[in-house]
Amino acid sequence: MIRVEGLTKRYAQNLAVDRISFEVEKGRIVGFLGPNGAGKTTTMRMLTCYMPPSAGKASVAGFDCVSQPQEVKKRIGYLPETPPLYPDMTVDEYLLFVGALKGIPAGELARRVSDVEERCAVADVKAKLISKLSKGYRQRVGLAQAIIHNPDVLILDEPTSGLDPRQIMETRDLIKGLAGDHTIILSTHILQEVEAMCEQVIVIAKGQLRAIETLDSLIARGVGAVDVEIEPREGELNFPMVKKVLEQTPGVTTVTQTGEVRNNRVRFAVESSAGHDARGDIARAVVGANLNLNELRSGLEKIYLELTGTTPAAAVPAAAEETEA
Amino acid sequence: MRNIWTICKKEMKSYFSSPVGYLLLTMFALIIGFFFWNVVGYFAMMGQRQMQMGGNMNVNEFVVRPLIQNMSVVGLFLIPLITMRLFAEEKRQGTIELLLTSPISDIEMLVGKWLSAVFMYGAMVAFASISFFFLFAYGNPDLKPMLVGFLGLMLQAGALLSLGLFISTTTKNQIIAGSTTFGVSLLLWTFEWVAGYETAAWAKVMSYISVIPHFESFARGVIDTKDVIYFVSLTFLGLFLTARSLESLRWRS
Structure with missing residues (x-):
C-alpha cells in the first residue's frame, strides 16, 4: 500500500530525513516511533505530498507522490499535529467544506458528513463553532476531516498529544476501529501508544531508520x-x-x-x-x-x-x- | 471548476462570519456617501451660477467622473484589508496543510481565493453605488460611461488584489501582508508623479507602471485597449507570482 525507497529531505544545512526505506501492507496499523525531532513529521509530510522529497521515492497505492500527487492526495487522509480547523466555522460547515475539497460528489456530501460525525462522536456539537470546542472534540473533528472521503491510507501525526487520559483512550479506540478498512500510519513518541494500537513499528531517530518490526517481535526482544x-x-x-x-x-x-x-x-x-x-x-x-x-x-x-x-x-x-x- | 467554487464560497463566507466584511462594506459606503454629498453640493452651487450665465453643466463630467476617481483611490486603501488574510491566516492557523494535501491544484486554490476577493470588492462598489441612483431620480446622467467607470474599478481591483494575494503568501502575519500591500498600492498610485518634472525614458516607464493614468480613461467613460491590457496583464503577473510563491512554499516548508 505504501512503499518508501531511500526517502531523503535536506534543509539548507541539516538532514531531516536520511535515506529511509520501508513498506506497509494494506490494512495494517503502523506506529512511527521516534523522539521529538527525529523526522517523523517530515516523512509524513512527504507521504502526503505536502512537500517534495530531496531524493528518493515514495508511493501510495501504486501512485508516485511526486509525479501523481493528485491521485495520491485522493487516497490519503491526513491529520497534522495541530488539526487544521477553521475556528469561525461550525463543525457541519467545516466538514462540508473539507468533503467538497476532497472531491465527494455534491449529492453524497450531506450523508458522508453525518456519517463521519456519528463515527467520530462529534454529532452532538455539529452546530457549534469550532472555536468553542474542547481540545478532545477538536481532535475528533480533525479525525473526521481525515476520514471523510474514505481514504485507503490514513496518516495521523501524534493523534493523542495533549489530550487527557480519557480522551486518549477514546481516540485510540476510534483509531483501532478504523483499521481494517484503512491502512494507518500514526506517529508518536509515546511507547505505550505503540503497544496499545500498532501491529508494526517503524523506529526512526535523527532522520534514520532504526528498526522495522512487528510489535510481537519487539516485545520478544524486550x-x-x-x-x-x-x-x-x-x-x-x-x-x-x-x-x-x-x-x-x-x-x-x-x-x-x-x-x-x-x-x-x-x-x-x-x-x-x-x-x-x-x-x-x-x-x-x-x-x-x-x-x-x-x-x-x-x-x-x-x-x-x-x-x-x-x-x-x-x-x-x-x-x-x-x-x- | 468545482474546486475553485468550493474555495471561493468558503472565503466569501469567512468575510461575513467575522466583522471584516460588514466593516469594509460600511466604511466604503460611508466614505463614498460623504464624497457624493460634497460633490453634489458643489455641483448644485456651480450649476446655479452657470445657469445665471446661461451655460449648462454635465452630470457625468462633474459628478460621476470625480466620484469614480475617488472610489478608485479609496479602493487602494481598502484592498490590503481584503487580501491580507487570504493566505497569511491559513499559514498561521496551519490550515494550509489541509489545502495543500487535498486533491486540488494550486491554481484552483489561488483563483478561488482571488475571485472571492474580487467579489468582495464588487460588493463594496455595488453597495457604495446606491448613491448614484439618486442622480437618475433628479437628473439625467448617461448610464454607459458610468458602467465603463465601474468596469475600470473592477479591472483595477483585480490587478491590485492579485498583487495583494501574492504578498499574503509570503508571510503568516496579516499585518505584514496588509501593510506591504498598502505600500505597493500607494507606490503604484504615486509613480506617475515623476512624469510631472522628468521626460526621460525611465520616467515614462515609471508613469506607465502607475495605476492612475490607466484609470483616467475609464473614469472619463472611455475603454482604451492599452489600459485594459495593462490591468489584465498586471492581474496575470500577480496570479503568476502567487502560483510560484505557493510552489516555493512547498519546497521550503
Whole structure:
C-alpha cells in the first residue's frame, strides 16, 4: 500500500530525513516511533505530498507522490499535529467544506458528513463553532476531516498529544476501529501508544531508520529486560533481601536498582539470559518471598532507548548509586 | 471548476462570519456617501451660477467622473484589508496543510481565493453605488460611461488584489501582508508623479507602471485597449507570482 525507497529531505544545512526505506501492507496499523525531532513529521509530510522529497521515492497505492500527487492526495487522509480547523466555522460547515475539497460528489456530501460525525462522536456539537470546542472534540473533528472521503491510507501525526487520559483512550479506540478498512500510519513518541494500537513499528531517530518490526517481535526482544516495582507486604523494606530474591531467580543475570527507595517501594531493572522469558519466575519468586509485586513490565523502554540512541535520564543517577554501593 | 467554487464560497463566507466584511462594506459606503454629498453640493452651487450665465453643466463630467476617481483611490486603501488574510491566516492557523494535501491544484486554490476577493470588492462598489441612483431620480446622467467607470474599478481591483494575494503568501502575519500591500498600492498610485518634472525614458516607464493614468480613461467613460491590457496583464503577473510563491512554499516548508 505504501512503499518508501531511500526517502531523503535536506534543509539548507541539516538532514531531516536520511535515506529511509520501508513498506506497509494494506490494512495494517503502523506506529512511527521516534523522539521529538527525529523526522517523523517530515516523512509524513512527504507521504502526503505536502512537500517534495530531496531524493528518493515514495508511493501510495501504486501512485508516485511526486509525479501523481493528485491521485495520491485522493487516497490519503491526513491529520497534522495541530488539526487544521477553521475556528469561525461550525463543525457541519467545516466538514462540508473539507468533503467538497476532497472531491465527494455534491449529492453524497450531506450523508458522508453525518456519517463521519456519528463515527467520530462529534454529532452532538455539529452546530457549534469550532472555536468553542474542547481540545478532545477538536481532535475528533480533525479525525473526521481525515476520514471523510474514505481514504485507503490514513496518516495521523501524534493523534493523542495533549489530550487527557480519557480522551486518549477514546481516540485510540476510534483509531483501532478504523483499521481494517484503512491502512494507518500514526506517529508518536509515546511507547505505550505503540503497544496499545500498532501491529508494526517503524523506529526512526535523527532522520534514520532504526528498526522495522512487528510489535510481537519487539516485545520478544524486550522480555530479556524487565522493570519491576516491589513493596514488602508488611514492615520495613529489607533491601538486600529483595535484591537477593531477584538475583536467585532462575535465568536472571543482572539486577540493577533504578531510582531511590520511595514510600517503602523499590524499582529494579532485571535482565535475564538472552531469549529467556523470566517474567513468570520473577513473579513467583517475589510473591513467594512475602513481597508485593506492584508492577512488572517488559522493558520496551530500554529497547526504545537503545534503538533511538539517546541516554535515559533515569539511568544516570541509578548508575551513580551502583558505583557508590 | 468545482474546486475553485468550493474555495471561493468558503472565503466569501469567512468575510461575513467575522466583522471584516460588514466593516469594509460600511466604511466604503460611508466614505463614498460623504464624497457624493460634497460633490453634489458643489455641483448644485456651480450649476446655479452657470445657469445665471446661461451655460449648462454635465452630470457625468462633474459628478460621476470625480466620484469614480475617488472610489478608485479609496479602493487602494481598502484592498490590503481584503487580501491580507487570504493566505497569511491559513499559514498561521496551519490550515494550509489541509489545502495543500487535498486533491486540488494550486491554481484552483489561488483563483478561488482571488475571485472571492474580487467579489468582495464588487460588493463594496455595488453597495457604495446606491448613491448614484439618486442622480437618475433628479437628473439625467448617461448610464454607459458610468458602467465603463465601474468596469475600470473592477479591472483595477483585480490587478491590485492579485498583487495583494501574492504578498499574503509570503508571510503568516496579516499585518505584514496588509501593510506591504498598502505600500505597493500607494507606490503604484504615486509613480506617475515623476512624469510631472522628468521626460526621460525611465520616467515614462515609471508613469506607465502607475495605476492612475490607466484609470483616467475609464473614469472619463472611455475603454482604451492599452489600459485594459495593462490591468489584465498586471492581474496575470500577480496570479503568476502567487502560483510560484505557493510552489516555493512547498519546497521550503
